[in-house]
Amino acid sequence: MGTSISRTTNVIVNVFLIVLVLLCLLPIVLVLSVSFTDETSLLNQGYSFFPGKFSIEPYRFLMETNLSGILNAYKITIFNTVVGTLLTLLMVALYAYPLSRRDLKYNNFFTFFLYFTMLFGGGMVPWYLVCTQVLGLKDSIWAMILPSIFNGFFVFVMRTFYKSTIPIEVLESAKIDGAGEYRIFFQLVLPLSLPAIATIAIFTAVGFWNDYWLPLMLINDPKLSNLQYMIYRIMTNIQAIREYSQDASGIATSLANAPSEGIRMAMAMITMGPIVLIYPFLQKYFVKGLTIGAIKG
Numbered sequence: 001m002g003t004s005i006s007r008t009t010n011v012i013v014n015v016f017l018i019v020l021v022l023l024c025l026l027p028i029v030l031v032l033s034v035s036f037t038d039e040t041s042l043l044n045q046g047y048s049f050f051p052g053k054f055s056i057e058p059y060r061f062l063m064e065t066n067l068s069g070i071l072n073a074y075k076i077t078i079f080n081t082v083v084g085t086l087l088t089l090l091m092v093a094l095y096a097y098p099l100s101r102r103d104l105k106y107n108n109f110f111t112f113f114l115y116f117t118m119l120f121g122g123g124m125v126p127w128y129l130v131c132t133q134v135l136g137l138k139d140s141i142w143a144m145i146l147p148s149i150f151n152g153f154f155v156f157v158m159r160t161f162y163k164s165t166i167p168i169e170v171l172e173s174a175k176i177d178g179a180g181e182y183r184i185f186f187q188l189v190l191p192l193s194l195p196a197i198a199t200i201a202i203f204t205a206v207g208f209w210n211d212y213w214l215p216l217m218l219i220n221d222p223k224l225s226n227l228q229y230m231i232y233r234i235m236t237n238i239q240a241i242r243e244y245s246q247d248a249s250g251i252a253t254s255l256a257n258a259p260s261e262g263i264r265m266a267m268a269m270i271t272m273g274p275i276v277l278i279y280p281f282l283q284k285y286f287v288k289g290l291t292i293g294a295i296k297g
Contacts, residue, residue, distance in 0.1 A: 004040035028272075035059070035265035040262055058262030062270070069222070069230060070270065077209060077226040078274075080144045084208040085201055087149040092200060093193070095150075097185055102168075118152040131218060143218035144211065144226060154200045161196035162189070202278060209275045227271040235264055 013279075025054075033049050034042065041052035062070065098104045099111055113129035121127070137143035166189060172185045191199070225233060 031265045031268050035262055035269050037262060038284060039260075039262055055262070058266035061263060062266055066234065069225075070227075072223060073225055073227045073230040075229075076141070076144075077271075080211070080226060081143070081205050081208040081275075084145040084202045087145065087205045088151065088154070089197055089201060091150050091153045092158050093190065094185075096155045097162060097189060098153070099159045100162035100166075100250065114152050114155055128217065139221045139224065140218075141224060144214045144224075145208075147214060147218075148208065148211070151204070154204070158193070158196055158200065161193060162171055164194075166192050205278055206275060209271075227267075231264070231267045231271065233259065234267065283291060 012087065030047060030049055033051055034047055035058055036056065037048070037051040037056055038053035038057070039258035041055075045052045095114070099107060099114075101107075104110070130137045131147060135146065137146060170188065171184055174188055179188070211226065211229055212228035212232060215224070215226055216232070219225060219229065222233070
């Protein structure tokens with residue numbers, strides 16, 4: 001009976017997971033289908049998983065009119081994602097490690113300071129003034145990195161991982177052998193923390209890749225636009241030209257007649273590809289790091 005129940009449960013779980021995977025994949029399939037659908041067919045028939053009339057016009061339009069802009073936005077986005085993720089991991093790991101140590105003199109103060117900033121913020125206007133007037137981040141590549149390199153929630157996850165996974169006896173034995181604090185941290189603690197680091201890296205990388213808020217607030221130079229902000233600018237420009245298309249001519253006319261829905265979906269497909277490739281490389285660490293970091297507070 002135990003074997004029968006186990007098999008039944010296994011079948012139910014697998015069916016549930018298959019359905020869940022299909023529900024996650026169907027929107028992507030729909031976006032892909034719409035990106036290859038003729039604009040007229042799309043307006044007449046609506047969205048469909050099977051293109052009513054196949055067309056590569058959205059991709060051709062993007063390649064002909066904005067190929068250099070897309071490549072530049074890719075470079076900006078990749079730089080922001082890689083550098084921002086590395087800096088975030090470093091900041092989070094360095095802050096969480098002392099909090100996990102019982103011998104830190106002001107442990108409660110630094111923990112409360114972190115927790116307080118998670119609950120209360122200064123508001124958008126003070127934040128903007130600090131970024132532009134104090135830090136001078138306006139129209140800078142660092143404007144899309146520095147305001148987001150610290151996350152209090154990730155610090156608590158990392159602290160819990162340190163406490164529940166790395167025995168204090170290991171650290172004490174390293175001290176007896178003559179290792180200093182930095183050597184213990186970088187050569188002993190970090191290698192043992194790969195599951196938590198990989199988990200935080202995934203969430204952080206996706207956040208930097210999909211960020212459009214910081215460019216919207218702090219970037220005016222089109223050469224510094226990332227992929228998400230470029231999508232916003234493209235769609236805004238097309239909509240504005242369509243509204244005034246009665247006086248348009250030449251390139252403006254081609255923009256006014258551009259397949260806006262197809263372009264939006266094509267840009268979504270172009271931008272989502274690389275970030276999806278991160279998961280297979282970090283998948284083996286993901287579940288372990290996420291569950292261990294959630295066991296204790």
